[in-house]
Amino acid sequence: xxxxxxxxxLACSLIAVAAPxxxxxxxxxxxxLQGDMLKDWTSLKDxxxxxxxxxxxxxYSFKPTPAQQTFAERVVHIATINNRxxxxxxxxxxxxxxxxKAAVMSKEAALKAMSDSFDYGIALIKEQTDQTMxxxxxxxxxxxxxxxxxxxFLLGHTWDIxxxxxVYARLNGVTxxxxxxx
Numbered sequence: 001x002x003x004x005x006x007x008x009x010l011a012c013s014l015i016a017v018a019a020p021x022x023x024x025x026x027x028x029x030x031x032x033l034q035g036d037m038l039k040d041w042t043s044l045k046d047x048x049x050x051x052x053x054x055x056x057x058x059x060y061s062f063k064p065t066p067a068q069q070t071f072a073e074r075v076v077h078i079a080t081i082n083n084r085x086x087x088x089x090x091x092x093x094x095x096x097x098x099x100x101k102a103a104v105m106s107k108e109a110a111l112k113a114m115s116d117s118f119d120y121g122i123a124l125i126k127e128q129t130d131q132t133m134x135x136x137x138x139x140x141x142x143x144x145x146x147x148x149x150x151x152x153f154l155l156g157h158t159w160d161i162x163x164x165x166x167v168y169a170r171l172n173g174v175t176x177x178x179x180x181x182x
Contacts, residue, residue, distance in 0.1 A: 045118035082117035093123035
C-alpha cells in the first residue's frame with residue numbers, strides 16, 4: 001500500500017511539474033475550410049506530380065487494354081476536368097489553355113498541363129474565404145452545390161485517377177513514389 005501511494009504521489013508530482021509547460025505550448029492555428037482545402041489541393045498536386053514524373057516518357061503512350069486511354073491521356077484528363085470545374089469556384093485567376101484534342105502528348109506537355117491546372121486551383125482557392133466556399137453555385141451535372149463541394153468533387157476525382165495511374169505505373173514496373181518506404 002505504501003508503495004502504491006508513493007507511485008501515485010510521484011505521478012502527480014510529475015504531472016504538476018509538466019503541466020505548466022504543456023499549458024504554455026503555442027496554440028495551433030484554428031483550421032479553416034479555405035485553409036484545409038488549400039492544404040489538401042497542394043498536397044494532391046505534389047502527389048500527382050511525383051507519380052506522373054516517375055513514369056518514363058516512353059510509357060506515356062501505354063494502354064493497359066486497347067479500350068483504355070494512354071497514361072498521357074489520363075494525366076491530361078485531370079487537367080481538363082480541373083480546368084472545367086474550377087471555374088465554378090469563381091475568382092480572378094484565368095484558366096490555363098489546354099488543347100482538348102491533344103490525343104498524343106509528350107510527358108513534359110502532360111505534366112505541364114496537369115501542373116498548370118493545379119496552380120489554377122491554388123490561385124482560385126486562395127481567393128476564397130470560408131464564407132465564399134460555403135456559397136452556392138450551379139456546377140454542371142452536380143446541380144446546386146457549394147463551392148466547397150465542387151472542390152471536394154475535384155479532389156475525389158483526382159484521387160480516383162491516381163488509383164488508375166498507379167495501376168498503369170505498376171504494369172510498367174514503376175513503384176509509385178508514395179509507396180516507396182525508406
